[in-house]
Amino acid sequence: MIIDCHGHYTTAPKSLETFRQRQIDGLKDARLAPGKDSLVIGDDEIRDSIEGAQLRIQRERGTDLTIFSPRAGGMGHHIGNAVTSALWSGICNELIHRVCALFPKNFVGVCQLPQSPGVPPANCIAELDRCVNEYGFIGCNLNPVPSGGYWTDPPLTDRYWYPLYEKLVELDVPAMVHVSASCNPAFHFTGAHYINGDTTAFMQFISADLFKDFPTLRFVIPHGGGAVPYHWGRYRGLAQDMGKPPLKDFLLNNVDFDTCVYHQAGIDLLTKVIPADNILFASEIVGAVRGIDPETGHYYDDTKRYIDKVDWLSAADREKIFSGNVRKVYPRFAARAAQ
């Protein structure tokens, strides 16, 4: 079984974006704010939006199931306030739930959280609980930059985040560290902000002792861990200079990386440097890069091809990367699969 741990509903029906635009317009003029019930999306629309895209790609590439969450760039936590994010997250998560209900063999849900800059993460607990207990979701996406590129909230290791971590531990679900759109003109969203978010989070984990306080808390760092595996020597060395244990012992019981790295040399490095126990297959479809690589003739984001070509991975390693690690990192997936 091949599980893609990182897919977003980037192909949702247009009416979702229209609703969001009306919500944003409503921030300036309350008379324009849409009621939740004004958004009506039929099951057929959802089927159509999935069958020609994520589902077709699963079939073409030979993957079985995608851990699926709302469009990351669309979370837009910097827009409006906590009320804005609560309504928007609720709607986006419900749509994911409907996708998973329509295609239960192909998708398992992960939720977006109703974050807002400066609003304590404890405010996300109710929605997380609802998504896990009512919808059967198995994890969440946690945005370390609700400000959308200004980095005004505390590091992920700050006690500010602890109430949410307590809930993650209680529910036994992991968080993927995933930023949203950038409203800072310095940062291109998928080319800079996403990768910086990944790199920054890992360095925050090195600089503190978060997992002493939460030994069972788990994070997945997407996009191949940002810059981290490429600079693995730098991170090992920085941790050493700070008197921390070797990274393998210090962080790799709690932190994993996905395989959203869109060329062979990158996947080669990832699988050389990071233990197979800490790599989760993912392609981020339909996602950040949509073209075909003229150097290979295949889609850049067809990451399974790169992993298939790595000849130093044992059969056991491959099984871990393609599905075994998901069962470990997302215990609720394993419980569900066992049913």
Added chain:
Amino acid sequence: MIIDCHGHYTTAPKSLETFRQRQIDGLKDARLAPGKDSLVIGDDEIRDSIEGAQLRIQRERGTDLTIFSPRAGGMGHHIGNAVTSALWSGICNELIHRVCALFPKNFVGVCQLPQSPGVPPANCIAELDRCVNEYGFIGCNLNPVPSGGYWTDPPLTDRYWYPLYEKLVELDVPAMVHVSASCNPAFHFTGAHYINGDTTAFMQFISADLFKDFPTLRFVIPHGGGAVPYHWGRYRGLAQDMGKPPLKDFLLNNVDFDTCVYHQAGIDLLTKVIPADNILFASEIVGAVRGIDPETGHYYDDTKRYIDKVDWLSAADREKIFSGNVRKVYPRFAARAAQ
């Protein structure tokens, strides 16, 4: 000849830091502000600070010359205002000049610029001119984040920066894109802010057409290009999705990467993915990571060892990486060497 294009004066005499602290104290209470003449550093102090550190390391590792600039983390452009930065840059650059004068075979200077958040980069022109024409410096370090981690200035491709670029082109000197310390608690400086700065700058270059306006402007992106070579497929794909030419044609006439990547797998990837024409040897001594890698028994930042072990580089490629590319990217170095 082996030229290290990226070294900082991290071992400057203590009195320099004391002066800086007094300058910072003077921002709160003008009576505490030190006069420039209150800082007195003798030639012997400078010799001592270099001989046991950078010069010893050059000898031990078999490198010949370092392109040398003030401590990057110490630039602190976010501290004070334009007057603060003007005085501090002048002092730091003068010290680099004195190091280069004392050890003319071992060091060539690159200057720090008197940047401040929100202050037009044109304000740096006089100091750049002075350092190049009076001190014989061959380049500068350009900080894309004078705010020290809040990214409040325009992207490097904005016309805001153009007057400085006109001067760089006129003087025929490149800029290394190098951030300074982070005053944002989200970003560890050498582990996140440095790497993010590199990644962000490259993506800014992809997103615009800066080099149409400045076909001879050159940037070196340090720390192995941040996350860029590891995600080379992503960057090629993003450029393609934006309708840009292949990166090799679009950016690699103007943008180069150094080799400050502190493990073998990272250097392997860099030299596989980036053409040898665009890689400049560097180690960032005495720098970000100071320890010995227990996996190799050698210093993490002894990057020459990693390059020596890459067996697919031809003798011609090695010559480019170790010295030839410096002559191309820093024309004033070539002119100086020819004398």
